[in-house]
Amino acid sequence: xxxxxxxxxxxxxxxxxxxxxxxxxxxxxxxxxxxxxxxxxxxxxxxxxxxxxxxxxxxxxxxxxxxxxxxxxxxxxxxxxxxxxxxxxxxxxxxxxxxxxxxxxxxxxxxxxxxxxxxxxxxxxxxxxxxxxxxxxxxxxxxxxxxxxxxxxxxxxxxxxxxxxxxxxxxxxxxxxxxxxxxxxxxxxxxxxxxxxxxxxxxxxxx
Numbered sequence: 793x794x795x796x797x798x799x800x801x802x803x804x805x806x807x808x809x810x811x812x813x814x815x816x817x818x819x820x821x822x823x824x825x826x827x828x829x830x831x832x833x834x835x836x837x838x839x840x841x842x843x844x845x846x847x848x849x850x851x852x853x854x855x856x857x858x859x860x861x862x863x864x865x866x867x868x869x870x871x872x873x874x875x876x877x878x879x880x881x882x883x884x885x886x887x888x889x890x891x892x893x894x895x896x897x898x899x900x901x902x903x904x905x906x907x908x909x910x911x912x913x914x915x916x917x918x919x920x921x922x923x924x925x926x927x928x929x930x931x932x933x934x935x936x937x938x939x940x941x942x943x944x945x946x947x948x949x950x951x952x953x954x955x956x957x958x959x960x961x962x963x964x965x966x967x968x969x970x971x972x973x974x975x976x977x978x979x980x981x982x983x984x985x986x987x988x989x990x991x992x993x994x995x996x997x998x999x
Contacts, residue, residue, distance in 0.1 A: 816967075883908060
């Protein structure tokens with residue numbers, strides 16, 4: 793395919809990814825040093841339950857709301873809690889299956905899972921809670937997205953086009969592909985914590 797003048801070359805992409813990794817690697821180290829090793833225990837517990845159950849229930853979602861420090865004083869919480877847990881699990885089971893499908897690219901799995909979870913109250917706007925649920929479903933494949941991550945992406949000059957969560961996972965794939973061996977063994981989740989730390993509003997160690 794012919795490249796236009798605005799199409800970045802492979803060299804441009806490699807150079808940009810190199811600059812990004814120069815920031816992400818120390819940011820990840822600072823995150824690990826500055827955040828309690830116990831902070832993610834709630835997330836890991838939900839992920840382990842999801843691994844065995846193949847779905848998330850209302851209790852799991854409530855735990856992730858606390859973990860992400862989101863407000864529970866909103867109408868969607870009432871709407872979600874008014875649904876039978878069997879319905880919530882039926883929807884999340886389909887989303888879990890989607891993000892674990894390794895026969896499709898990570899970005900496509902993310903888009904499919906995000907589209908499914910959209911059916912539940914509280915998941916129709918914003919991606920913070922939805923991405924937390926999908927990452928708990930596939931912690932070694934998906935990643936969390938929130939406003940701090942977006943702030944970091946803006947700062948680093950990385951753009952997300954419409955279809956944000958799927959594009960986000962594609963962007964992380966591109967970074968992992970161009971890591972120049974500086975992030976050997978990193979997962980998409982490792983990148984999101986580095987972005988989270990980079991996008992924090994102040995230097996105070998806040999998870």
